[in-house]
Amino acid sequence: MNFRLRVWRQENRETEGRLVEYEARDISPDTSFLEMLDIVNDELTERGELPIAFDSDCREGICGTCSLTINGEAHGPRHPGAACQVYMRDFRDGETITIEPFRVGSFPLVRDLVVDRSALDRIVQAGGFISARAGSAPEANSILVPKHNADRAMEAAACIGCGACAAACPNASAMLFTSAKISHLAFLPQGDPERTTRVLRMVRRMDAEGFGNCTNIYECEAVCPAEISASLIAKLNREYARASWRERFGE
C-alpha cells in the first residue's frame, strides 16, 4: 500500500510548526501505524533528513505513551484503541493521512508530534491516591468489596492516562481523566476516608493546569482507548458537589 502523509513538524515550542508532506511506499497492510512511521523515519535518516519525533513505548495499547491525532481524530480511526493499535489495513490505499500532535494548551509541545503531559501527573499528585503506608495494611480479605463495586472500580481504573480525552474535547477538558481516578477510588471502601479532600484537590489542580470545562459533548468517550464512560463525569460532579457541601457546612 502507498500513502501520502502530512505530518506536523515543529522543532520546539519557540519555533513555528507546519505540515510537511512525505510518501510512505510499499507498506504491508499488516504494518501498524507506528511501524509505518518507523519505516518513513528510517528512510528520512538514510536521506540525511531529521526523522519525525513521535512518542510510543509498549506498542500494545496499555502504557498510554503514544499520542497522535490522525486525520483529526485522537488515536486515529480505530476505536477503542490507542494510536499504536491502528493498522494500515484500516486505511485506503493511496489515502492522504494527516498526523498532528495532541493539541491541548496544557500539553506544551516538545517536538513534532511529542507533547508534555505532566499536567496529568500533577492532577494525580494532588490527591489521586489512598494513603496506605506499606506495613500498615490489614489482611486483604478483611476488606470486602461487592463484586459489582469492584468491577466498576476496575472499569474506571483502566484509564491509561494518554490524554486523548483532553485532545478530543473542544474545551480541552481533562474531566474524563480526572473523573476516572476519582471514581475508581470512590467505588471502593478503602477510598472513603479521603473521599472529600481528594475530589476537591484534584479538581482544583485540574483547573489550575488550565484544562477547560465539560459541556457534555462526549468526544472524550468516543476516543478513549480504555472505554472510560462519560457517565463518570457525572459521578465526578456529584462527588464534587458533595465535597463542596461538606467543606462549607461540615460533615
Place this chain on the structure above:
Amino acid sequence: MIGQLDAKIPPGPIDRKWANYKNNSRLVSPNNRRKFEIIVVGSGLAGGSAAATLGELGYNVKCFCYQDSPRRAHSIAAQGGINAAKNYQNDGDSVFRLFYDTIKGGDFRSREANVYRLAEESVNIIDQCVAQGVPFAREYSGYLANRSFGGAQVSRTFYARGQTGQQLLLGAYQALCRQIAAGKVEMFPQTEMLDVVLVDGHAKGIITRDLKTGAIRAYAGDAVVLATGGYGNVFFLSTNARGCNVTASYRAYKRGALFANPCFTQIHPTCIPVSGEHQSKLTLMSESLRNDGRVWVPKRAEDCAKRPNEISPPERDYYLERKYPSFGNLSPRDIASRAAKEVCDEGRGVGPGGRGVYLDFADAISRLGEQTIRERYGNLFDIYEKITAENAYKTPMRIYPAVHYTMGGLWVDYDLMSNVPGLHVIGEANFSDHGANRLGASALMQGLADGYFVLPYTLPNYLAGQIGKRPSVDHPEFARIESEVRARIERLLSTNGTRTITSFHRELGLLLWDKCGMARNAAGLREAIARIPQIREEFWRTVRVPGEDGSYNQSLERAGRVADFLEFAELMCIDALERDESCGAHFREEHQTGEGEAQRDDENFAFVSAWEYQGNGKIERPKLHREPLEFEAVHLSQRSYK
C-alpha cells in the same frame, strides 16, 4: 580485585532466616533518615514501590525514569496476575509450596534464601495492594478471587482482568505521587541514567541525560538503587516496550558490578507470531489463556495448510496434554515454548511461515459459554483481533514463543546489594529469584516484594554506616565520568555513516534469536561470539545518528542503547557457552534427556555465574566468578511435569 562472592545469607533454618535478619540488621533512626539522599533509577513495580516506600520512611528520594511519566514503566503491560501464598482457596497452598514451585520452576538455579523470603512477603503484597485500592477480581461474596497459572497445581494468582500489571503499577505510582506531593520524592521523568559514579569504591551518584533538552547532569546520593528492568530488547523483537534497555545495568557492569547469568532469558510460549519484517515488537497473550485454551497442531504436516475447523479432533495433536499429562496446557513457560518450537521444526507449525501453533477455546466456549470466556479474557481477545484481524471466539488463536523476560541481571547478595557497596539492584534488573526460568505471575510479585518489603529493611543495613559520607557533585570523579559520557555521545553523533540504527539492532537480534534463543549449541555460540564484535565495529564506523545533542533526539537515545546491546550480547553468548549444561530456559542441544528435556549437570554447574568486566577501554573476555548454590530445604531433582 573481587574475592570469593559472599551472598550474606543469614543463619538459621530457611523459615527463620528473614526474621533473624530483620531482628539483627542495622536501623536508621527517623531523625537520621532525612539526612540521606537515595537515588532510584526506574519507576516500574520495583522502582516505583521502592521510591514511594523509602519516601514514606523519611528518606529523601530522587527517582529517575526515561518515560514521560512514571506511570508508563513497562510493568504496566503485565497481564495475567500476581502470585501469593494466601491459600484462600483451601487447596493446599503454603509459603513453602510457593517457594518450592519457584525453585523448581527455576530449575534449581536460584538462591534458596532469597526465594523463601519472596514467598513469605507475597502475602503482604496483596494486603498492601488492596489497601491502596488495587481493584483485584472478586467473588460475588466480596472476597478476593484467584486463578491458576503455569507451573503450579494450586490457585494462588490474584488478578485484575487482563491488566494486573497496570493496576499494580498504578497502585505504586499513586503511592509515589503521594510522596512527590509531600516533597519526599523528587521525580525526574524523561531522564536517562548514562553512568554510575563510584567514590572510594562506593556507588555515590549517577550521570543522567535529560531527554527533552539533552542536558547532562550529575546527581550525588548516599546509595544508588537500580530498578531498570530486563534486557529482552537485545533480541530486537521482544514483548518488551520499545524503550526497555540494558544501559543502566551495563554501565554499572562496566564500573565493576558483576553481571549474573546473562544467558537466562525467558521465551514466553503464548505470543502473537511474527508477521513480517516491518514488525517493531511482539505482543504477549497472557499465559492465563492456557487455563481455558488448548494448544494443538495438526498431527500430519500435510494438514497445516487446511483451515483449523477442517481438521477433525483425531487429526489434531494436543502435544502439551500428550507429553505432560499432569500439567498439560499449564506446563512451565520454558517447556511449553520448546515444545512449540519442536512441533514447528517438524514442519507441523501453522500460519504464515509455519511458525505458529493453535490455542483453541472452542471446548471452553462450549463448556462455559462465550460470555464467561469474554469476561475472563475479553481484552486479550480484543488485542488479538486488533493485531491479526481474526476473531478468536470463532477460530483458534495462533501463537508462537517470543522473548519476554530476563532472569539474569546484576548480581546481588541477600541485601539486594551488588558487589559494589551502595549499589542496590531490585526487580527484573537483578538475578536473584527466578533461576533459569521464571514462573508466570512471579515477576510482579518480585518487583513489589523488593520495593515495598525487602529494600526498606536491607538498605538501612548499608546506610547506617554511611552517615555524612555523601560526596558533593564537585568531587572530581563526577567530572571525570561526566566527560566520558559526553565523549561517547559526541562519538555517536559524529560517526555520520550511512546505516540506520534499526538495521544494526535487527541484525543483532536475528543473530541472537538464531544462536542464543530457545536452543543453543557450542558451535552456534562460538559463531555469534565471533560475529558480534564485527557488527559492533561496523556500527561505530557506519551508523548514522541524525540530529544534535542539545535537543529532543530519539535517534540518539536509541543509538546509545543499541551500542550497549552490541557489547552486552557478547557477554550473553559467552555465558551461554560457558554453562555447558541445560537448565530451565537455557537449553543446550548437547545436553538433553532421551525425551528431549533439559538435562542439568548439578555436579558441575550448580552455581551462579557472575561475570566481571575486564576491559580498560577495550572489551576483553570477562572474568567468571562462581557463587555455589547450596540447597538445604529442597532436594535437587530432575524437573518433571508429566
